[in-house]
Amino acid sequence: MTTTVTEQEEPQEPEETPAAAQSEVLRWAHPGGDSDEIPEHINLGAMRRRLPRLVRTSFALAWQVDRRRTALLMFCQLASGLLSALGLFVTTKALQSVIAAASQPSRLHQALPSVIVLAAAAGVRALLGIVIQAQSQRLSPRMQREVGHRLLAAGTRTEMATYDRPGFADSYDQAERGVDQAQMAIGQTQNLVSSTATLVSAAVVVGTLYPLLLPLLALAAVPQIATSLRAERVTYVANVATFRDRRVLYLLRWYMVAKDQADQIRTDTLVPFLLGQYRAAGERVDRTTDKAVSQRARITLTGALASGGASAVLWAALWLLLDTGRISTAVAGTAVFALRSAFGGLQGIVGFGSDLLRTGFYLDDAERFVEQAQREQIGAVRGTIKPERPHCIELKDVTFRYPGSEKATLHGINFTVRRGEVVAVVGENGSGKTTLMKLLCGLNLPTTGNVTWDGTPLQELDADAVWRLCSIVPQEFARWPLTARDNITLGQPRPDGDDAVHRAAEASGADDVIATLRSGLDTLLAREMWGGVALSSGQWQRLAVARADHRDAALMVMDEPTSDLDARAEHRIFTGLRALAADRAIVLVTHNLTNTAVADRIVCIERGRIVQQGTYRALTTEPGLFRDLWQLQQDRHFGAASS
Ligand SMILES: Nc1ncnc2c1ncn2[C@@H]1O[C@H](COP(=O)(O)OP(=O)(O)OP(=O)(O)O)[C@@H](O)[C@H]1O
Known part of the structure; x- marks a missing residue:
């Protein structure tokens, strides 16, 4: 397969043949092939129970990184929710009296106190919203850093044998997404809580006006919530299924432009072959994604039809109640307003809840990695x-x-x-x-x-x-993007400082290398990353030997x-x-x-x-x-x- 590509006069990207798709080469990261298995924790029942838990987890994480800000955020959130409920009650009260009042002046007169209360509540809510947003924006990067820190702390404390456990690298990469997503958690949680507050207060108003409307409101809400759970599940399962291929894509992007391989990529005329692998992996991702998108669209359509039907029943019931004189025009008008608020809250719950569920999956991946890594911690099987x-x-x-x-x-x-x-x-x-x-x-x-x-x-x-x-000079020694000094001391200077560094450098021949550096030991050796000087392999090896010597x-x-x-x-x-x-x-x-x-x-x-x-x-x-x-x-x- 590979030779057919390179033997062509005009190298072109190879077509993926069925035989090639099965080959091990194309499936670098696919020793066991694609898995349609759905992880245990993604069944619908579990997902339904997840949201309240995710809200708790998100606040707990925020609490851990900054108690004062989290307390302020929670207080403001609570106050905002209460004001929102108050606003709704006052509005419905005002609406009722306005619609029921006989004349224009008396309407205005009756509504005035409510309008003043509403304006004040809206002003305070706006202020609270600014505080909530500011706290949430401050907490987000800290939460991301905390999850990253946990991951690194656990990952670097595992026994070396952990690296040889099948799936370790995959689970680490998956957990990495949790770090990316952690910054979204608090914003999504806070929006979800706020939408829930709106829905609950609207539902209370609806229930007070005419209790029968409440089960009908629930009937309209259930299909939407169930649909969004199922849709998120489809997306996450597709993400899990394509994970390894996406990793291949990422690795190829990294390998193909990395300087270490740049010479071989060119002289070995590897580009068509590797691009072929890239395309094949990308197409596998596309196929799974397309399937998931269609499935998601079907689920959303079914949900929209069910929810639309249930809403129609709700509005029809309201009309019937009005028509048969069971409720007054004032109650009906107020109910319409409260129901619209309830649907607004419901939309928020569905939208932000879906977002939080998605974030939660990745946070769970990170948490699972940390728990597994902690079980395999160095101290677990060693003495003291x-x-x-x-x-x-x-x-x-x-x-x-x-x-x-x-x-x-x-x-x-x-x-x-x-x-x-x-x-x-x-x-x-x-x-x-x-x-x-x-x-x-x-x-x-x-x-x-x-x-x-x-x-x-x-x-x-x-x-x-x-x-x-111990000190070790491994075959593949690290080339830290640090200064020459730090490359030898590794941030652990000896009591006699640079004297020890020079002694170690002299023993390994690294002194000759350091003598040529423009700033001596202070020279940064990270040319390919963020500047400084590039060393040859042998020069790096001298530093690696000096580093081992310096540890005494x-x-x-x-x-x-x-x-x-x-x-x-x-x-x-x-x-x-x-x-x-x-x-x-x-x-x-x-x-x-x-x-x-x-x-x-x-x-x-x-x-x-x-x-x-x-x-x-x-x-x-x-x-x-x-x-x-x-x-x-x-x-x-x-x-x-x-x-
Ligand atoms: N992480 C690993 N998991 C499974 N097998 C491994 C692992 N590392 C090494 N091996 C296997 O252990 C055997 C010995 O490897 P090792 O690296 O110790 O050999 P070596 O004598 O140092 O070889 P070389 O001279 O090529 O450096 C090899 O067959 C190798 O495939």
Whole structure:
């Protein structure tokens, strides 16, 4: 499929064929395909119960971010509702007496006090409205920030294994929408409450005038409310169904313009292929959306017909009551006014209620993510013992299987690393070296067996205290859009400040990089994001090594720390390793086997098992995996040199 695209003389976007639609490539984020399953919490009964709960949740969230403003908002809202009810009562009273009065002057005379009360109530309500709006606008961004904060606090405190749980990334992305939507919640809630107040006060007036009209009013209201619930449900279900495809669209938009891939996108002539994926995912979204829109239109039409019918019955009943003399013209006129107010309130409930329901779905997604993340929190399965700088880190009969994987990645691992030692871990790609590194510093906990720090299993230690004693140079190290200094200190300066930064930079060769920067350590390294200087990969790697050194950790784990470095920089790091190991244990992963000569011991892993351990001298002479791999590298070097 891909070759047919790129082999064309004039590259064009590929047509999506039925076979292509089934392919795994097109369904990047669709391992299980589309799901028509409706989440449990979206049944209609649950949705009906949701609105009052959402109102409570929204006020509770607002209360949490700013009690004073929320109290003021609630007070103003209550006062405004009461004034609105008062206005309605006064108006209906005035209307009744105006219609019933015999002459023009007496009408005006009777209506005057009511008009004065109404004008005053309207003025105060207008003032309250301004206060309500101002408080709501102040609370909105704070509520959004609070939801975002909860998400980040929970998401960054989960065990690493959580990332491997199927659906984790999806649920995080979905929760992210909750952050976007949180700012709408208070405005929608406040409008819903205000509409409800209007409906209730109008209903009370209607009920007082002629109680029989009340059930008829309810009859007109029910279809509208039920319809809006069903319509919102259809929209949300469509959103859930298209979520993964929308994520593909977002990722493609990001990947296709990101600078990191820009060169390959061009030289690999990838654009037609990727645009094809973009279009295919977009069309899948369109199909589901179109279906939902039609369904929504049908539901709305049915609701409108039912509600129109019920309203007709209501107006006909009113006419009949008037016609048969059961109610006076004054009561009928007032009832018309009250019913119109009631319908206004009902419209508000339907509109703002739908909006709040939608917002609530996304807030619930965020809440579900936070609850799930809290269940998987780091502290949940670990102890609280604070470790000292360890003398000895030991793996005893360790097996490790990634969540969701059928097979274990590491089996029966036993080895020890002591303070002052440099241990090299080698092996072919995928043999389990990085996995082992993560176990050593407690990023993952073993499935069976134990990793102990001075005899205490990592499960019993306080994770943060362990990590304060670790420094790590991962294969994919972070390139923080910060200054050079912050990239080394990570916001955790040592007591001797920049002296420590310069020492670490010198050991890794980052000092040469810093010397070329226009503002030295103060130079911002965020060229692609918001300005500053762009570094090369090797220059970044020097900073990453300096960062690990600066932490003054008891365990330093380096996974291919010199993969991007030139020979001089690599030499500097390896000759400095011994000095670095003076007061710490260093575990080093490298594919360059001659570099392991610096290590006190080499651990050789094959398919998740340790197959050899020993010194460089011993392993280069005894038969085994290490010597085989080492020999291949030697042959290549010497072969190239002698040819
Ligand atoms: N998050 C994960 N979930 C499931 N399996 C994983 C995960 N990470 C790694 N693996 C699997 O574990 C095995 C070991 O991976 P690991 O990254 O530890 O290998 P490695 O020896 O460091 O490889 P390399 O030399 O290529 O860096 C691989 O088969 C890989 O597919």
